[in-house]
Amino acid sequence: MALATTAVRCVNWVSRRSGRGAGTVVGGNAGLGIDPHLLAHLARSRTVALVSGTNGKTTTTAMIACGWGRDVATNTTGANMPAGHVAALVGSRSPVAVLECDERWLPDVISETAPAVVVLLNLSRDQLDRAAEVRQLAQRWRDWLSGGDFVVVANARDPLVVFAASASPRVHWCAPPTSWTLDARSCPVCTRPLDLGADAWSCTCGFEEPQSQSVLTEGGARIDGRPVTLDLAIPGAVNRGNALMALAALSVLGVDPALAASRLATLREIEGRYAKAVVAGQAVRLLLAKNPAGFAAQLADQAEHRGPLWIAINDGLADGRDPSWLYDVDFEQLRGRPVWCWGTRRLDLATRLWYAGVEATVVENIAPRHDGIIDLIANYTAFQELRRGGERR
Amino acid sequence: MRIALVFPELLGTYGDGGNAVVLAQRLERRGLPAEVLSIGPGDAFPDADLYLLGGGEDGPQRLAADLLIASTLPERVADGAGVFAVCAGLQLLGTSFAVEGDATYPGLALVPAVTVRGSARSVGDAAVRVDGRLVVGFENHGGVTHLAPGLDAFGEVVVGHANDTVSDGFRDGRVWATYLHGPVLAQNPWLADALLASLLGHELEPLASVADDLYAARCAQLTGMGA
Structure with missing residues (x-):
């Protein structure tokens, strides 16, 4: 492992010095070439949170890192596959890590990092020319979430996420606002059209929206029953939803939601978004x-x-x-x-x-x-x- | 003209609903009336001049096949209505199509075409020649479609896979189908107008727009030649 981590550091240093890259993925790949289970070694003895979904990964990951209120190992440059995760963990000695994870890689990264929390934001059509179709992806997630010893923090408003997450025995459901329903019009279980009611969605086959533990309120949110004030500097209903999911994940990790929410107010831009x-x-x-x-x-x-x-x-x-x-x-x-x-x-x-x-x-x-x-x-x-x-x- | 989108909840993976917008806009901007309606699963098939079928994933495609077999679409077509289908919609109109594994599933059998699973997915830019003119677009499917003798292809392949690397889709009277998916009519304004003209029974006035520039650019990009 020492050789592999040294390789990650050296290659990334060269990459950055030569100006050829941000210096994350190449080094991570070099390390994984020497030790294919380098990610597992690096994650062992750390508390890991994973964040996946089609949209909001980078923002929610940054919110969890910020809300944790301590030094956190995290992949900030959007390098969200194992090479990027390796580089992030080599670059930090922090015993806690939050990693943004590409949807297709989530099953592999779960098995390597043994996370404490997995956040599932949403699933919708994206890059269909190279990604699996979105229902197949939900099925793959479902297969992998059934046996895990971790808490899934999942979006109850998204039927595909619910289909995947409901296989897990430990789910913390959240209800972020959603403005996209086109991929959720046909039931993931039986393919019949879903009834997308104003309050909750359901299908005649019995598949329906679960009750959420964490929800947005007038001026903030209620995280597992505890009211918090949300005063975000970054705009948009979608980011209030991302904050809700981040606070729920932090609550599962033992961080006080009110304290975490006050830290989120300091985030002004995330990897250039809203800059x-x-x-x-x-x-x-x-x-x-x-x-x-x-x-x-x-x-x-x-x-x-x-x-x-x-x-x-x-x-x-x-x-x-x-x-x-x-x-x-x-x-x-x-x-x-x-x-x-x-x-x-x-x-x-x-x-x-x-x-x-x-x-x-x-x-x-x-x-x-x-x-x-x-x-x-x-x-x-x-x-x-x-x-x-x-x-x- | 009444244009009906068939089961957009099930068949609409790649912005396929765009074809209805394109056709309606090209009529309205020439002062011709157009109405777009959506047919949901379980709805009776309303009267329309043209029925549009889009693409879909395996599960929804099977449900759409069951619903189409139970529908009055064949009667509407026999009465003179047109059909324009892309991707999974094309496969649904044939006698059978491939689903997960090597299993096959019955289609509407409106035309004598059979779709089997190809050895690899066909994903990428595609161009086919229809009546001497290029149609450009994108394909993303795992099917190989065989046409029975006597059934005309929609076009001949210039770039891409389509049915079998040689021919694309089929054309049987007013039933047109292509593997070029999504809003293919948006990239090919001449094809949208040809479809409308075939249904109206007369040619349409020219209608210049940025879509013409897009078509020219895509033709040059895909084939190295002009339209």
Whole structure:
């Protein structure tokens, strides 16, 4: 193990010094090449929380790390597969760790890290060209969660998550707000259409929404019966939901929810999300949306806004090569707002907007066009590109 | 024109509902009336000029097959209605399709086509030639579809796998089907208009938009040649 961890440190040091990478994945891979169970060795004797799901992984992981109120080993750069987990644990001696985990890797990472808590946020369509279809993924999760000696903190509002998590004997159910139901219209158990009632969903086969222990309230949340005040600096209903899941996980880990909630108020941006930046001379606020569920959440937050909006859509490997999902996004709600389209699939986006009756302008390069700060919603690789290209304000 | 989306809860994995939006918009922007309706599982099939079938995962695809077999869609087609199907919707219209493992499942048998499991999933950009013109899009499926003698393919494959790397989908009167999934009509405005013209019985006025630029760019990107 000593040789393997040294390899991780050395390779990552070279990677960072040479400017070729953020220095996490290459080193992790080098270490795993020497010792395939390096992750298990590094996780042993630590209290580990895992966070997985289609959307909100990075934010919820950062919230758990922040709310814990101590030094925490965590993968902050979005490197959410075993190589990234290895690098995060090599880089910290903390006895507690919170790791964001890619949905497809979750079963492997559970068996390697023996976590105390597994947080399951949601499951929806994303990168279907390279990921398993979403129902298959729910089934794989279900198979792996049945025998675990850990608490699952799970989203009761998401039928696919409930299908997966209900195999576990120890579940802490939460009810975060959800603006996406398109992947939950057919019952995961019997495939009949689900009744998506206003209060709770159910199916005629008997599969139904479980009662939640942790819920949002008027000014905050109730975590396992204990009221807490939520005063988040980052915007949006979706982030109140992420905070709810983070606080529930911390409560399971023995952290006082009220104290954890007060710490969350200090989070202003997460890995560039919601950060204000200047990109090619234009002041922007950077927003990430990678898939229909992510866009549904971002566009819901945009309802109060009127000015110009930028949207950037790429089709890199990490985005999915097929932008068909743009037709699962309700862009019609942007009617009356001028939208600028950027990214490798800007023409696909502009066509979608034309069919939605939204005034769209296609631009090849970003240039300063507007006074003040404009919102810029980008999918994954476009977001990373803009983050690197932008100067912080 | 009444356009009906068939079971969008079950068949709508890749933004397939976009085809209804595209067709309705291309009519309305020319001043022609259009109405889009959704058919839910268990609903009676309403009268419509065109029925749209999208893609779906295995479980929902089987349920959709059962519901289609019990439906009046064949009667509607016999009365002159059109069908435009993509991906799993294409497979559903044939006599049988493959499900998990090597098992097969009965389809609606509206056309004599059989889908079996391929040796690998076909995922990626695809282009097919239809009536001498390119149709561009994306495919993501695990099927190989065999057409009975006498059943015409929808197009011939230029890029990708489609039915069997040679032909794509099928066209039987007003029943059209392609493996190019999702909102394929959004990328191919000429095909959307050809479908509408075939149902209306007359040609449509030109309708310029950014969709034409998208089509030209995708044709150049996928085949190295123009449209």
